[in-house]
Amino acid sequence: MSIATTMTPSRKKGPISLLTMLCWSTAILFFLPIAWIIATALKPKNTVLDIPPKFFFMPTFQNLLDAINFSNTLAYFVHSLIYSFTSVFLAIFVSFLAAYSFSRFKPAGTEFLMFLLLSTRFVPAAAFVIPFFQLFNLLQLKDSFLGLIIFYTMFSIPFSVWILKGFIDGVSTKFDETGMVYGATRSHIMFKVILPQVRSGLVAAFVFNIIFVWNEFLFNFQLGGLKTYGIPVGLFTSITKGGQVDWSFVASIGTLYVLPLALVIFFFQKYLLVGLTFGTVRGEV
Amino acid sequence: MTKKVLDFESKIKEKKTSVASTNKRMSWLLLTPVLIFFGLMNILPTIWMLGLSFYDYTLTSSKGATFIGVTNYMDFVKNEQLSQSVTRTFLFLLIAIIFQTLFGVLIGVLFWKNDKMPGRRFALTLFFTPMVVTPIATALFWKLILDPTFGVINYFLTSLGLSKTDFLTDTNLAFPTLIVVDTWMWTPFMALMTLAALGSVPKAELEAASVDKLPIRRQITTVIWPHAKFILMLGILLRSIDAFKTMDLTYIMTNGGPGDRTELIALSLYRFAFKSFKLGYSSAVSVFLLFVAIALTAIYLYVLNARKKAEEQS
Numbered sequence: 001m002s003i004a005t006t007m008t009p010s011r012k013k014g015p016i017s018l019l020t021m022l023c024w025s026t027a028i029l030f031f032l033p034i035a036w037i038i039a040t041a042l043k044p045k046n047t048v049l050d051i052p053p054k055f056f057f058m059p060t061f062q063n064l065l066d067a068i069n070f071s072n073t074l075a076y077f078v079h080s081l082i083y084s085f086t087s088v089f090l091a092i093f094v095s096f097l098a099a100y101s102f103s104r105f106k107p108a109g110t111e112f113l114m115f116l117l118l119s120t121r122f123v124p125a126a127a128f129v130i131p132f133f134q135l136f137n138l139l140q141l142k143d144s145f146l147g148l149i150i151f152y153t154m155f156s157i158p159f160s161v162w163i164l165k166g167f168i169d170g171v172s173t174k175f176d177e178t179g180m181v182y183g184a185t186r187s188h189i190m191f192k193v194i195l196p197q198v199r200s201g202l203v204a205a206f207v208f209n210i211i212f213v214w215n216e217f218l219f220n221f222q223l224g225g226l227k228t229y230g231i232p233v234g235l236f237t238s239i240t241k242g243g244q245v246d247w248s249f250v251a252s253i254g255t256l257y258v259l260p261l262a263l264v265i266f267f268f269q270k271y272l273l274v275g276l277t278f279g280t281v282r283g284e285v
Numbered sequence: 286m287t288k289k290v291l292d293f294e295s296k297i298k299e300k301k302t303s304v305a306s307t308n309k310r311m312s313w314l315l316l317t318p319v320l321i322f323f324g325l326m327n328i329l330p331t332i333w334m335l336g337l338s339f340y341d342y343t344l345t346s347s348k349g350a351t352f353i354g355v356t357n358y359m360d361f362v363k364n365e366q367l368s369q370s371v372t373r374t375f376l377f378l379l380i381a382i383i384f385q386t387l388f389g390v391l392i393g394v395l396f397w398k399n400d401k402m403p404g405r406r407f408a409l410t411l412f413f414t415p416m417v418v419t420p421i422a423t424a425l426f427w428k429l430i431l432d433p434t435f436g437v438i439n440y441f442l443t444s445l446g447l448s449k450t451d452f453l454t455d456t457n458l459a460f461p462t463l464i465v466v467d468t469w470m471w472t473p474f475m476a477l478m479t480l481a482a483l484g485s486v487p488k489a490e491l492e493a494a495s496v497d498k499l500p501i502r503r504q505i506t507t508v509i510w511p512h513a514k515f516i517l518m519l520g521i522l523l524r525s526i527d528a529f530k531t532m533d534l535t536y537i538m539t540n541g542g543p544g545d546r547t548e549l550i551a552l553s554l555y556r557f558a559f560k561s562f563k564l565g566y567s568s569a570v571s572v573f574l575l576f577v578a579i580a581l582t583a584i585y586l587y588v589l590n591a592r593k594k595a596e597e598q599s
Contacts, residue, residue: 020402023395030473031411034418036437037426049435052444094318105312119582120327124530124551127571127578130337130558131330154326157319186311215419217533222559232421236537239425247429254422261417266410273481276416276474277523280589281516283481 034258040251041067048248067252072226076234077256083145083230084213087152092205094153095160100190102161103168104176114165117158121278125218136223143225151219156209163279167201168194200271201279207268208275211261231257331575337568344562357569366545367570370553377460377549378528381467386521388468389475396476397483416473424537427466428453453539459546463535470534471524478520482513515592522585529577550574 040048042059067073102110132151141147171194179189195202217232224233238253239245265272274282338357342350361367396402396409415423430436433451443449452462486509494508532551535541541548541556554574557567 016403017399019395019399023399023402024404024408026392026395027408027412030415030469033426033430033469034414036430040429051435051440053435053437053440094322097315098319101312101315105308105315107309107312107316115582115586116327117323118586119579122526122530122582122585123578124532124554124574126532126551126555126558127574128330128334129555130564130567130571131333133558134564135330135333150322151326154322157322161319211417215417217419217421218555232419232533235419235421235425239428239537250425251429254425257422258414258418262410262414265413265417266406269406269409269413272413273477276477277519280585281478281481281519283484283516 034262037251037258038255040247041255043248045248048251063248063252064255067249067256070249072229072237073234073253073256076229076231079145079224079228080214080230083148083152083228084210086145087149088156088206088209088213090149091153091156091209092160092164092202095157095205096164096195096202097190098157099161099164099168100194102165104173114162117161118278118280120154121158125216129218129222132219133222142223143227145228148220148224148228151223152213152216155216155219156213159209159212159278160205163205163274164198164201166274166279166282167198171197201274203268204271204274205279207264207271211264211275334568334571334575337565338572340565342563342565344564350565353565357566358572360566361569361573367550367553370545370548370550373460373545373548374529374531374550377464377467377531378525381464381471381528382521382524384464384468385471385475385524386517388472389477389520390479390517392472393476393479393483397480413473413477415470416477418470420470420531420533421537423466423470424534428538431462454543456543456546459539459543463539463547466538467528467531467534471527474524475520478516478523479513482516482520483509485516486512511595515588515595518588519585519592522581522588526578526581526585529581 041063042061043054043057043063044060045063047054047057101107102114136142136147139147141150175193175197176189179193184193214230215232216230217236220228220230221233221236224230229237235250235253235257238250268275337350339352339354340350341353341356392412396405399405402408418426431438431452433439433449438452439449450458452458490508490512491504494504499508530551531549532555535547535549535552536555539547541552550570551574554567554570557563557570
């Protein structure tokens with residue numbers, strides 16, 4: 001009986017329960033590999049490969065500074081910023097128009113189009129790399145921001161349409177009807193009446209599309225070039241820098257990459273579910 | 286009098302049809318940008334890929350593309366290496382997802398039971414981070430941790446009196462290691478889905494069940510499971526789809542090796558295209574993967590609709 005009461009979720013105060021300790025140790029266990037990378041980045045360079053490994057040391061920021069100052073690092077970050085933000089903005093704008101149309105007018109073939117859109121996200125990226133590679137060569141879009149932005153806009157559209165349609169479906173059509181009765185234009189209804197009510201859908205679509213584009217490696221690697229490579233390519237090439245692998249450098253780039261991501265997960269945790277299910281599942285976690 | 290009424294009625298009808306037709310025009314107008322992107326970036330490459338799959342086209346050979354019909358597909362079916370790679374992918378998917386679901390449900394229930402724990406959001410941040418890290422970074426991180434000479438895991442092994450092991454090049458250990466890393470990465474996702482699944486159980490029903498002092502087993506089978514099963518299923522399906530796509534991770538961590546012990550289908554495909562430049566042949570493999578993806582999407586949407594129906598009924 002007493003066990004049953006301590007296990008109920010409504011328990012609020014008192015000493016830290018066994019359950020809380022279990023939850024915390026699980027969380028820390030899963031974070032350990034990443035913590036190890038951060039620790040490696042903060043270790044003095046000459047102690048990184050020590051056996052036994054140093055678990056206690058004076059942290060230094062020298063490796064991180066070196067990594068930032070290394071030739072291409074900043075460029076990779078800037079490139080990623082340019083193509084991810086531009087394409088996700090563009091994708092969300094056109095997706096909002098489409099989602100509104102799907103939700104309100106339900107044109108013939110809505111279901112089928114939604115199905116096709118989702119399926120494009122389920123194909124292994126490698127399957128599409130060849131046609132894109134040739135297409136980009138043909139149109140001379142290789143290693144250009146224009147090409148990458150067009151590609152990543154399409155890459156972000158399926159998820160954006162799915163998530164925004166779900167949110168617009170949740171807004172009563174009475175708003176549209178009332179607007180029409182008062183003689184408002186369609187664009188006024190869409191952008192001034194409906195848009196503010198689907199704000200959380202927009203935030204979720206924005207945050208997670210940025211993460212997806214930010215993390216995408218294969219197409220950036222194959223369709224981009226020195227002028228447009230982003231962070232994943234930066235990570236990929238960090239291991240091949242010079243002859244021997246410079247683990248301080250790899251760990252530093254990794255840390256610079258992973259910290260903003262962890263911050264995003266902290267601040268946008270409630271959107272994590274809808275984000276990682278491509279807008280198909282909503283709920284509290 | 287009647288004429289007036291008729292006039293009025295026909296006017297209303299006219300207005301209705303004109304509204305309907307403007308609406309129709311508007312609906313397609315709004316869809317146009319997305320359709321253009323979709324046509325340009327999906328339909329076009331797909332058609333290209335379909336066409337290419339019927340040709341013998343190797344970039345490195347000088348003879349250009351020649352039409353060979355379904356030969357590429359026949360080769361694909363007969364190619365033992367590829368069919369092994371497909372089997373291996375399914376094996377990987379199955380084992381990895383069983384572990385991820387098991388651990389995920391367990392951890393999900395822990396966090397669900399403990400929804401008021403101090404620092405829950407921070408703990409969840411630590412726990413969830415592995416799944417949003419790009420597989421490239423994951424692969425690099427684990428390469429450092431598992432390194433045979435200075436990796437921290439091997440340090441613990443040797444201090445326990447065990448011998449040093451090179452996990453990523455050992456023929457027997459590489460595949461299980463890949464599954465361990467994948468499980469580390471994706472257990473948080475299954476826990477997230479478990480949390481969502483449990484969250485989808487109406488609170489009133491849960492309370493009623495606990496007021497009635499329903500034994501926990503009955504609570505699970507009659508109250509929780511009927512609601513929670515859908516989201517859990519969707520989670521497993523999404524994981525299957527993702528596992529099927531796994532490429533970056535194996536590319537960096539093992540490059541399919543040792544031998545072909547960790548070569549999954551997406552990586553094989555990549556190699557055909559960019560190492561041996563057999564574009565026709567790899568397009569045939571791509572078409573196969575495209576059909577798998579479409580089938581998986583259909584199953585996914587089926588479960589999604591089943592959930593919608595069940596919700597509307599209750």
